[in-house]
Amino acid sequence: MVNIQLDFNDDVFNVIIDGxxxxxxxxxxxxxHNRHYYLKLNLQQYxxxxxxxxxxxxxxxxxxxxxIMLSSTEKEIVSFIQxxxxxxxxxxxxxxxxxxxYIGKKIEEPLLSSKVGHFMYTKCCEIILDRYISTHKGxxxxxxxxxxxxxxxxxxxxxxxxxxEIRNFAFxxxxxxxxxxxxxxxxxxxxxxKLITILLxxxxxxxxxxxxxxxxxxxxxxxxxxxxxxxxxxxxx
Numbered sequence: 001m002v003n004i005q006l007d008f009n010d011d012v013f014n015v016i017i018d019g020x021x022x023x024x025x026x027x028x029x030x031x032x033h034n035r036h037y038y039l040k041l042n043l044q045q046y047x048x049x050x051x052x053x054x055x056x057x058x059x060x061x062x063x064x065x066x067x068i069m070l071s072s073t074e075k076e077i078v079s080f081i082q083x084x085x086x087x088x089x090x091x092x093x094x095x096x097x098x099x100x101x102y103i104g105k106k107i108e109e110p111l112l113s114s115k116v117g118h119f120m121y122t123k124c125c126e127i128i129l130d131r132y133i134s135t136h137k138g139x140x141x142x143x144x145x146x147x148x149x150x151x152x153x154x155x156x157x158x159x160x161x162x163x164x165e166i167r168n169f170a171f172x173x174x175x176x177x178x179x180x181x182x183x184x185x186x187x188x189x190x191x192x193x194k195l196i197t198i199l200l201x202x203x204x205x206x207x208x209x210x211x212x213x214x215x216x217x218x219x220x221x222x223x224x225x226x227x228x229x230x231x232x233x234x235x236x237x
Contacts (some may be wrong), residue, residue: 004050006057013058015043017050025058027066032144036067036236046080055084055237065236067140072231086235089139091212093231097224099200104193104223111194116155124157124169125150128179135213139234154178158198160191170195175203182216192220 007014013025023043030038058066068086070077114120129149133142142149154176159169168191171178177195182188199206210217212231221227 002050004053004057006054006061008061013061015054017047025054027058027062030140032142032148033140034143035141036065037062039066039068041068041077041081046076048080048083051080051084055081055086059237067237068235070233070235072229072233078233078235081235081237084237086237088233089213089236090234091231092233093210093212093221093227094207095210095221095224095227096205096207097227098205101224101226102196102200103225104189104196106197107190107193108197109194111158111160111191111198113156113158115157120159120166121157123166124159124171124181125153127166127169128153128171128181131181132179135211139213139236158195167191172199175199175206177206177208177220180214180216180220182219185215185219188216189219189223192223196223 003018005016007016007021011027013027015022015025022045023041026040026042027037028040029036055066066086068081070081072078072091112120114124126146129142129146132149136142154171154173156173157169157171160167165183166181168180168182168188170180170192172195177199180188180192182191196206208217208220210221212218
């Protein structure tokens, strides 16, 4: 049986196995998601037989759940943390695509738009904050202020209204679609095709991130083919 020790120093745990330091695990906090510790692994080896005890020792010293973000291509590290009990709570896909990969319809219809400081823009900000809190509460809950969140949003939003109710919208900065919202998937899909038609008239490429906890972002993703299968995954213990 191996002997595992952790030597704590300035937000870093040095991992010592049988008297040999095999690297370190850094931890930090995020003021906007401060209910977890964010870990960064800097180990020379990832022995799944030692993983459970390493993180159990860390957990005994820390007062919050631990979170790690990894590329799905990092198979060895994924196996290492999963053997310690980490569970994948979210997959994020980074999409950079073009009109050649677009498989949706070309719908040439105008969309309403609003800018920061205007009433409809602010209304969309409030809606997307509520949705973000709802979709991320089981992953990494939002702990920042409303103002903190609004400052991260692009300054332009495209939207649709029906019976004085905002039905669909997307915050956009140049060729990047940042945050999306819909009332139902089919209605959002039509809106998304209108938005993409508009953007592809201006730009060769479109970028966005799609979290698998967000059904509307995934609906947007489904309108394109030839995507990388890599995802950036959030694991929680």
